[in-house]
Amino acid sequence: MTFYDSFLHDVSFVDSLTHTNLMLFILLREYILSVRLGQSMFDDSVDGTPKMRMYMYFYDLLRKSSDDPFRCISEDSSLLPTSLKALVHGRIDRIRDSFEAVNYIHPSDVKTLLLSSSVSLDEDDGFFLTRDSVFGLFLRKFALGFHHQSFEEMCKFKYSFLRAYDKATSFKRIKYPFALPNSCNLQLLNSSTRTHTSETALQISSAVGQLGGRPDLDTKELDETFSRCKNLFPELPAPYYAAHLLAIRKRNISEAVDNLCSYFETRMASEWSDKGLKNTCAYMAVASANMHLSFGHWLRGKCLEKEALKKSLESESGASLNHLKITHSLLNTDTASFRYDSQIPQRIINRMPHVTMTELRTKFWSMVDSGASPSELFLLYFNSPVTMLPACFSICLLDIATVWSLYGYPILYTALLQCVINADCLQPCPMSDAVLSTAFAGMIKEFSAAGAVNEALNLANCVETVICRFSEKSTIHQARLQVELEQALRSGVDLAQCDRLVNALRLCCPWEAALYQAEVERLRGNCVTSHDLLQHVVQSALSRLKSATIKTSEVTSGAADSSTSLLNSSITFHVEPFSHLSIPVFDQHVPLGGIARLAQIAVRAEFALVELLISMQMYAQADQMLDEARCLAVQYGLCAAANKVCLLKHALRTLRSAPSSEPSVELDRVLCEALHQSDHSTQWRCLTYASRLRLRAFRSSAELGNFLQSHLQQLYGALTFYRSVDDRRRILDILALLAAALNSGGHIKERNELANAFHELRKECQFADTFLRGKYVVAVL
Structure with missing residues (x-):
């Protein structure tokens, strides 16, 4: 106890920086990482090293400095398993790079590596791998002492350690017989590369949503890296899963399916218990459901969700149930809680903030779709414990900014978008590509609305060059097309160019394309055709809103029915004489922003119909259409649209009566x-x-x-x-x-x-x- 107290209080952080302590730091980190990856150092019969004997050696290194800290990793030493020696040699070679060394000894990385005391471990490892154990305290203290120095002092200490290491091991390196590929020693050599491969795959998996924002990363090089890893270690699951996530980012579903199947084949091959096999099957169904969800295959995703629930309950696995909870939240638009919450251990939820974040966003947007007030929405966000987490902050801020765009406060919307961009650049979130592309697309549209058209187009060029390489590129492309189309409609010179832009926009969002196409036809003088297009947009949007799972009031349903009956009794379709025009088909496409954005598009189409009817002097029909637009705007909380209804109502009264004083x-x-x-x-x-x-x-x-x-x-x-x-x-x-x-x-x-x-x-x-x-x-x- 005396040593434990002195270790905590008497020795300063910087005094712990010795060659012996750095050697012990590397030994402990490599061993803990191998345990976390599920690789035991003591299953091989060749290594007769008792586990407790190795622990006592670590404890002796911790208590006093050694004259030869590299003796344990020499060829003739029996203090450590041969596989652990190979891991240490490989790690020391990698930390010759200064930035690799700084990241390897970073306090936050060490904190993530260590396990909490609530995690159940083997009795031999319980006192060894937790944060509050003597070894956990040593790792944290050494990392803090290393980073209390300047960068030059860090490099100086590292170079002195490497010189001592090279001198001590220049003639004592383990000689592996490369001519004997089936030898046990060659397999032990590969364990260092195997661990490095697993680390690389895990890092890519965790940062797959940020790949578009890293111009120095080439996806072709990543594909080649995964290919080499699969050839060298075909039984290692991690590279297959990382390649699966990358294929989803590239929107290649066949490649994603192949890699996912290979991943679970290797996982199944490494499982020996029935419970482990069922748990792996549950993860297979959950990952498949998420994959189909990302490609918009909702029905297939729901079927796989049921299969995942069945397997998770059979395996009694709280972890797979937790992942299933995310899929359930994404696939269901209602706010009903997950039925099996009681079977998910609370400690697993606390360790997974992305579950809470997904539930929060799903409930938030369901409330937006149902027309909740801004105060209710902001209370929901600001009372959530995950809102201020660094990994979630930019996502939450983007959601709040999008809500302000729906309610019609563009100045606040633009200011929040700038905050989103700054926050995500300082601390990238797990879905950084989607966050940045959405924020920049909003900035491009706001620049155009403010009259800065050239600045908007220049910003679109910069974003496409620097950030977007995957599916998010369509968001920026759509924003650029809308800016160019708005400008072409303002000038009204080249309507053929407007047609080309509308056809290109239809690939990104058919709803927006239909609205712009109606405006183009109005400029041509084809008022009836423009009316028919707008009527088709309103009918399709109202039909989609009525078939949604959101609970609407009887008043709103009546308003939608009366709107549909009004449109059905209006002018019928007259598109046969216009060979260049075809009525758009929306299928099941929902615009970016969900049901609330679809309601906004329906209101915009009704406003365009009102102005068209006013120009045709059909004042009674225009007044009735304004009543329907007001009902829809009030239902979904579109304040700016409700104000515009009042303005158009007054304009209509002014046209139909004598001017007031x-x-x-x-x-x-x-x-x-x-x-x-x-x-x-x-x-x-x-x-x-x-x-x-x-x-x-x-x-x-x-x-x-x-x-x-x-x-x-x-x-x-x-x-x-x-x-x-x-x-x-x-x-x-x-x-x-x-x-x-x-x-x-x-x-x-x-x-x-x-x-x-x-x-x-x-x-x-x-x-x-x-x-x-x-x-x-x-x-x-």
């Missing part, structure tokens, strides 16, 4: 909320709309003077914004509105200048002479 208080409130909940483009549209209403309402010269003083500057600001994004129709609209305002105020010279600019631009853009004639008073957004 002043906009109402309710309209001012809605406009104020819209300015806070919208992007820059929508903000300028709202400001222009307010100016249009006031210009139409004011009659006296005093009122017009006040209007010119307060609104003329913001109209010029809107003109500058629309010129920066080359939105020619909006530019002409602003010019007409400014000319009318100046004419009412008696500013004839300025009015004539704007009128000349209007006619020149209309001629340059090849618009018809009737474009916007007398339309400056039309109250549409």
Whole structure:
């Protein structure tokens, strides 16, 4: 006990840095790692080294410094098993690299290596492999002492150790008979490479979600590495599983299936008990279900989930049940708890935060889909114990940012996306590729909405070059296509180019492509075709929402039914004369963001239908469509969409009745909320709309003077914004509105200048002479 107390208190961290202690550190680490990988050092009859004798030798090294710390790994020494000597020699050769040495002796790595005292171990290993044992304390203390030094001091100590090692073992290295491939010694030599192979495979498996963010890693080199590992060690399971995960990242299902089957064949071959075989079968079903889930095979995943549950209950394995719980949460959109929670040991849940994280995200997005309030969503996240974990922080932050995008706060959304990118670059999460690609895609769209189109396209180029190499590349590609398509629609010059972009976008998201295709047809003047496309989108989305597993209220169901009946009674399909157009088929595709995003797309399609019906002077149908859009927006908590419904309602009333003397208080409130909940483009549209209403309402010269003083500057600001994004129709609209305002105020010279600019631009853009004639008073957004 006296030695134990002095070891804890009397000796400082840096004083523990000796050659003997570093040698003991390597011996302990390699032995513990071999135990964790399930490789016993004492099953071979060739090695007659008693386990307790080796432990006592370690204890003697711990108590006092040795004059020759390398004696135990020499050829003629019988203190250690031959296999452990080979592991130590291989590790010392690898830590000649300074960065490898720093990572190998890092305190966090040592903490992960040691087992907690709650884990059941063999009696001989219980006092040896846990964190609070004397050897566990030594490992932690030595790692802290090593990292208390500067990098130069670390390298200096390492070089002195390597010089002593080379001097002591220059003529005592174990000579392995390579000419005898069947000899036992050659198999012991391979154990060092075998352990290194297992370590490499485990590292790749844990970081497979971050491979796209590592430009120095070549997937072809990884494939070659796995191929060599399989040829050298065909019975080793780890390389097969790592190759399986990499194949999923590359979206190669046949390769993923082959590697998964090989992995479980090797696992089954190494199991001897019936319980172990059943547990392996349970893991096989769980991994297969997750694989099919990642490829979108939901029905196959559910079948495999049932098989995994059966095998897990037969094997009485809490670990496989825990993994099955993740699959259950991902495959089921309801928030019902896992039925077999009581059979999962609590200590296993505490050691697996990714289980809690998956449950949290599944419940969170189920609440979003059911229209929960923001306060309920944020309470759920902020009260979770895994939210602030370094490995989960960027994922949680991205979910919160996405919620703000649904509720319509783009400034906060953009700020949180920047925080997500910074947080994930500092501490990559297990799904770093997906997090970064989603965050950058949102940034690209926000840049475009703010008028920075060139910056958005440049950012897309940089992200595709540096980060995206796998399936997440489609997210950035979709964002780029939407930016280019928005810009092409603003200019309205080359509609054939718009068709090409729509066809490319259809491969990424058919819902977005259908909305843009309807806009292209409207610009062509095919209003009926545009109406039919939007009607098809609304019908498909409502049908998908009704068939979802989310529990909807009777009011909402009635709203959806009335919306469908309205659409069925509207204009029928008229697509036969247009050979270039085909009605899109959505199959079972759900847009990125789930049910809530699908509801947002349905509302956007209804808004487009409303504006189209207003342009066709079908005011009654437009008003009824706005009622359906309001029900859908309220059900799913789409606040920005609900505000836009109010604006369009007021615009519709303005068109159908005489102008009021002043906009109402309710309209001012809605406009104020819209300015806070919208992007820059929508903000300028709202400001222009307010100016249009006031210009139409004011009659006296005093009122017009006040209007010119307060609104003329913001109209010029809107003109500058629309010129920066080359939105020619909006530019002409602003010019007409400014000319009318100046004419009412008696500013004839300025009015004539704007009128000349209007006619020149209309001629340059090849618009018809009737474009916007007398339309400056039309109250549409």
